[in-house]
Amino acid sequence: MTRAIGLGFALLALAAGPASAAVSLPAVLGEHMVVQRERPLHLWGQAEPGETVTAGFRGDSRRAVADELGRWSLHLPPSGAGGPFTLTVSASNTIRLDDVWVGDVWVAAGQSNMEWPLDAAEGGPDEVRQADHPQVRFLRATRVTSRFPLADVETEGWKVCTPQTAPKVSAVAYFFARAVRERHPVPLGFIDTSWGGAPLAAFTPLTTLAGDPALQPAILHWSRMADRHATTLLEVEKEKRDLEAAAAQARARGEEPPRARWRPGLEAWSPAGIYNAMIHPLTPHAIRGVIWYQGESDASPERAPVYARLFETTIWSWRRAWGVGDFPFLFVQLANWKAGPGNAWPELREAQRQTLSVANTGMAVTIDVGDPGDIHPRDKKTVGARLALAARALVYGEAIPYSGPLFRQATPDGSGLRVHLDHAEGLTTRGGPVAGFEIAGTDGQYVTAEARIEGTTVLVSSPLVAEPRSVRYGWADNPTVSLYNAAGLPASPSRSPE
Numbered sequence: 001m002t003r004a005i006g007l008g009f010a011l012l013a014l015a016a017g018p019a020s021a022a023v024s025l026p027a028v029l030g031e032h033m034v035v036q037r038e039r040p041l042h043l044w045g046q047a048e049p050g051e052t053v054t055a056g057f058r059g060d061s062r063r064a065v066a067d068e069l070g071r072w073s074l075h076l077p078p079s080g081a082g083g084p085f086t087l088t089v090s091a092s093n094t095i096r097l098d099d100v101w102v103g104d105v106w107v108a109a110g111q112s113n114m115e116w117p118l119d120a121a122e123g124g125p126d127e128v129r130q131a132d133h134p135q136v137r138f139l140r141a142t143r144v145t146s147r148f149p150l151a152d153v154e155t156e157g158w159k160v161c162t163p164q165t166a167p168k169v170s171a172v173a174y175f176f177a178r179a180v181r182e183r184h185p186v187p188l189g190f191i192d193t194s195w196g197g198a199p200l201a202a203f204t205p206l207t208t209l210a211g212d213p214a215l216q217p218a219i220l221h222w223s224r225m226a227d228r229h230a231t232t233l234l235e236v237e238k239e240k241r242d243l244e245a246a247a248a249q250a251r252a253r254g255e256e257p258p259r260a261r262w263r264p265g266l267e268a269w270s271p272a273g274i275y276n277a278m279i280h281p282l283t284p285h286a287i288r289g290v291i292w293y294q295g296e297s298d299a300s301p302e303r304a305p306v307y308a309r310l311f312e313t314t315i316w317s318w319r320r321a322w323g324v325g326d327f328p329f330l331f332v333q334l335a336n337w338k339a340g341p342g343n344a345w346p347e348l349r350e351a352q353r354q355t356l357s358v359a360n361t362g363m364a365v366t367i368d369v370g371d372p373g374d375i376h377p378r379d380k381k382t383v384g385a386r387l388a389l390a391a392r393a394l395v396y397g398e399a400i401p402y403s404g405p406l407f408r409q410a411t412p413d414g415s416g417l418r419v420h421l422d423h424a425e426g427l428t429t430r431g432g433p434v435a436g437f438e439i440a441g442t443d444g445q446y447v448t449a450e451a452r453i454e455g456t457t458v459l460v461s462s463p464l465v466a467e468p469r470s471v472r473y474g475w476a477d478n479p480t481v482s483l484y485n486a487a488g489l490p491a492s493p494s495r496s497p498e
Contacts, residue, residue: 021070023047023091026151028285030097032158034137034189036286037102039324041076044284047091057087057100066091073284081186083135099160101135103187105287108173109203109279110294112196113332113376113383121171122378131166135187136177138169141282143195145202145273153281158189170194172293172332175384176391184396191287193278198268199297200310203279206272208317215313217306219271229266236263264297283321289328289395290318291387295348296334296375304344308351312358330362330390331355333492335370335377339477346475349493353406362390365404368490372478386489401425404489405456410471410496416449416461417468417496424456426486434458436481436493439468444498446472458483470498 025045035041043055047066054063057076064074083101108114118124142154159165173190201218209215247257267273298307315329333352339345356363364386371377393402405421417439434451437460449460460471474481474493483491
């Protein structure tokens with residue numbers, strides 16, 4: 001009966017002739033949005049095949065004809081910052097988008113420390129009450145994955161930053177926007193594509209992963225997860241039962257119930273899954289740059305060795321996809337945290353530091369603002385501010401210090417090694433003698449080194465190592481470090497080539 005009714009409706013529809021397809025826009029283009037200044041304004045969407053689509057903005061208009069698949073695309077001339085403006089798109093119907101601003105558009109991506117909401121950050125409740133920033137707008141991409149690149153992103157649309165909308169926005173993105181706008185009061189739009197617990201490979205195009213044999217471990221790791229997923233589901237059910245029993249016992253004793261242990265999600269860890277659903281649909285929309293906070297899920301002995309190559313490749317693949325040049329890619333180096341035995345947090349931080357060899361990148365060092373007992377440090381204001389320093393220097397043209405001291409090279413000096421550093425003007429230490437350096441001889445066994453600041457260098461030595469060959473700094477998951485420059489920015493953990 002149901003099939004018959006459905007067939008009847010289908011026949012009626014055919015008899016009435018083909019329905020006219022109303023002109024439509026992708027979800028990233030909507031009211032309250034920010035479009036990138038000084039770039040052609042790209043508009044695209046769907047319409048009836050062969051239909052003419054006309055768009056108007058700030059006194060300019062352009063036309064395009066939908067192709068045989070109903071796709072249309074056009075570009076309006078670049079314009080300077082300002083707003084609010086109205087954008088219209090017309091064919092058989094008209095779309096009117098009000099409260100459109102022209103400014104800078106940033107993508108905020110990564111895992112849970114980028115996703116971390118403002119109201120849960122240190123000082124967050126006070127910030128929320130004061131979060132009245134009408135020229136700051138956020139768009140949050142819904143967390144979905146796909147096996148293939150999608151044409152549109154799922155989202156609830158652009159939101160103006162107010163005390164009502166601010167509580168769940170990315171704290172790092174919020175503090176970044178606030179710090180940038182204190183010096184450069186242009187409209188800022190943020191597109192949040194973060195996903196807690198996700199590895200880097202999930203944000204990387206599949207063609208990029210498949211095209212480089214050195215990146216195959218990223219695919220292999222997920223394949224192993226998939227192979228045992230049925231067993232994992234049974235293990236999760238058992239853990240739930242055990243946890244419920246343990247929680248009941250804890251409550252009976254008046255104690256805090258235990259928490260479920262974290263497990264990686266098969267979908268969130270699928271290679272290219274997040275890229276396909278949450279990044280690729282955005283690439284027609286011009287941006288100023290990316291801020292990135294990720295790496296915790298890759299800080300393992302199996303994944304860290306390929307991170308530097310994968311990160312560099314991911315950056316280049318995003319730049320190719322957007323097609324707007326080598327836009328700035330600013331990222332956060334992992335903070336200090338007691339990760340436990342068998343971790344590769346020092347190696348992951350080193351891989352991030354090495355990524356600075358990629359053009360137009362900047363790194364915010366956070367080795368001094370982590371929480372040894374929590375992988376989610378609550379101080380997001382410092383993180384956002386340090387990312388903003390990099391943006392102010394590399395993007396907005398300010399002549400300011402924006403990086404902590406970075407390892408350049410180590411040279412023999414008597415019975416020690418002299419460590420040469422960039423961004424080391426006013427090199428100093430906090431809390432006593434210089435801490436965090438280790439040296440090793442030909443046996444590769446590292447020992448704690450004595451360190452002395454001399455200008456923009458540090459001389460390191462140890463009576464236990466007669467002929468030092470290599471040096472490292474802050475080489476632990478939760479290291480004791482003390483080296484800063486005159487701008488108050490901490491030195492990055494690092495090691496010399498071995």
